[in-house]
Amino acid sequence: MKYSKATNYALHAMLHLATTSNQRVGVQELAGRLEVSPTYLSKILTKLVKAGMIESTSGANGGYKLRSDWEDISFIDVIHTIEGTASLFDGCLKHNPRCLIQKVMASAEGKMEEELRHQKISDLIKESTVVR
Amino acid sequence: MKYSKATNYALHAMLHLATTSNQRVGVQELAGRLEVSPTYLSKILTKLVKAGMIESTSGANGGYKLRSDWEDISFIDVIHTIEGTASLFDGCLKHNPRCLIQKVMASAEGKMEEELRHQKISDLIKESTVVR
DNA sequence: GCGTGATTACTCGGATACAAGATGTCCGAGTTTGAGCGG
DNA sequence: CCGCTCAAACTCGGACATCTTGTATCCGAGTAATCACGC
Numbered sequence: 001m002k003y004s005k006a007t008n009y010a011l012h013a014m015l016h017l018a019t020t021s022n023q024r025v026g027v028q029e030l031a032g033r034l035e036v037s038p039t040y041l042s043k044i045l046t047k048l049v050k051a052g053m054i055e056s057t058s059g060a061n062g063g064y065k066l067r068s069d070w071e072d073i074s075f076i077d078v079i080h081t082i083e084g085t086a087s088l089f090d091g092c093l094k095h096n097p098r099c100l101i102q103k104v105m106a107s108a109e110g111k112m113e114e115e116l117r118h119q120k121i122s123d124l125i126k127e128s129t130v131v132r
Numbered sequence: 133m134k135y136s137k138a139t140n141y142a143l144h145a146m147l148h149l150a151t152t153s154n155q156r157v158g159v160q161e162l163a164g165r166l167e168v169s170p171t172y173l174s175k176i177l178t179k180l181v182k183a184g185m186i187e188s189t190s191g192a193n194g195g196y197k198l199r200s201d202w203e204d205i206s207f208i209d210v211i212h213t214i215e216g217t218a219s220l221f222d223g224c225l226k227h228n229p230r231c232l233i234q235k236v237m238a239s240a241e242g243k244m245e246e247e248l249r250h251q252k253i254s255d256l257i258k259e260s261t262v263v264r
Numbered sequence: 265g266c267g268t269g270a271t272t273a274c275t276c277g278g279a280t281a282c283a284a285g286a287t288g289t290c291c292g293a294g295t296t297t298g299a300g301c302g303g
Numbered sequence: 304c305c306g307c308t309c310a311a312a313c314t315c316g317g318a319c320a321t322c323t324t325g326t327a328t329c330c331g332a333g334t335a336a337t338c339a340c341g342c
Contacts, residue, residue, distance in 0.1 A: 001135050003221045003237070004325060011233050026274070040327050046276070059335025060273045075236060089135045100256045101143050104207060105135070108251070112244035119240070124232045136286060158313070172288050178315070191296025192312045 006044050007082045009034055013045065014078055014121050017054065017066050024063035044082065051081040076116040138176050139214045141166055145177065146210055146253050149186065149198050156195035176214065183213040208248040 012034050017025060027045065031038040045064055048054045053073055054064050066073075088109050092099030144166050149157060159177065163170040177196055180186045185205055186196050198205075220241050224231030 001133060001139075001215050001220065002218070003133050005222065006325075007133075008222060008224075008233075015233065028274090037327065039329080042275070043277090043327090049276095056275065057335080058275045058333075061336065062274045062334080064275090075240070083133050086134070088133065090137065090140060092140075101140075101147065104248075104251050104256075108207070108244045108247040111247050112240045115240035115243050116236070119236050124236075138286075160313090169288065171290080174314070175288090175316090181315095188314065189296080190294075190314045193297060194295080194313045196314090 001088070003079070004083065007079055009036055009041060010044050010048060010078050010082050011075070011121075013041070013064075014048070014053070014066075014073070015124060017064060018070065018121050018125055021066055021070070024057060024061070024065045026063040030064070047081055048078070051077075053077065053081065071120065071122040073121050074117050075119045075121070076113055078121070079116060133220070135211070136215065139211055141168055141173060142176050142180060142210050142214050143207070143253075145173070145196075146180070146185070146198075146205070147256060149196060150202065150253050150257055153198055153202070156189060156193070156197045158195040162196070179213055180210070183209075185209065185213065203252065203254040205253050206249050207251045207253070208245055210253070211248060 013030055016030060016033060027038045027042050030045075031041045034041065045054065045056070049056050049064070052067065053070070054066050056062070056064050087106060089102065089105035092102045145162055148162060148165060159170045159174050162177075163173045166173065177186065177188070181188050181196070184199065185202070186198055188194070188196050219238060221234065221237035224234045
């Protein structure tokens, strides 16, 4: 059980778009920075577009940029877009709705999600620009 | 990203062993209850044995039972045994130790682990026997 | 100069290939219990 | 009644087979900006 690389790429792409907000960035450039193949990254970005987190413009000088109210986007939004919203723990064996193990796991997962919901992409901007 | 079925089986097996503590239970019986093939379940149980959470006795009337101080065993112990202890989020792309995304993800994961570490298998016994 | 068409630089989407890990099966080997049998 | 042997009931471990999912590539299609060319 691991987070997929796609999630990693998506988060980094979002962060990079955030640091160059308002400007459109091409897949080529993004892929270069993240060291991924552009075609693969484009698939990931397409998911983010369909989820309404970023906007794409075709044609020459095209590229991706964040939506207008991007400061509200949290980590969990990105993760759910890529990984799906299903629970980490596959229901109980005999669909017993009272399964205690299920309850415990769901509760623990909830704690993590709460943390990721609280953390916005925009929270990283200040610090990350300092690091660069 | 999902928890594997093996983890599910392991947790349920532990719970079942806990309800029938002190007595040895054969793979056949456990597998019957969990609706898995005995051979597959035995692989999972072997991991738990090597991790020192349960003990096995060979031969006729053999089987598995919890170690003596089993009440200390928490969810995270079982999960780490099956899933491994590696972080859920694959380090950063360019091994940048200051990667902020990495920090956020590790922190969120920590919250979940803390919850799972606090929750012991033995905590479920009272309630689960009531449910039955 | 100005419109029109061709070229170029992009994104989009589907189909496909590849790799790794989870899941599950099969079989042989070792171990303990217990029953049967002979003395 | 005692001791020996043998069969049965187990776990253990490795070597496979299968299936799903993540990862990645290729190619054709559509789209917008820009450039070239002729009027």
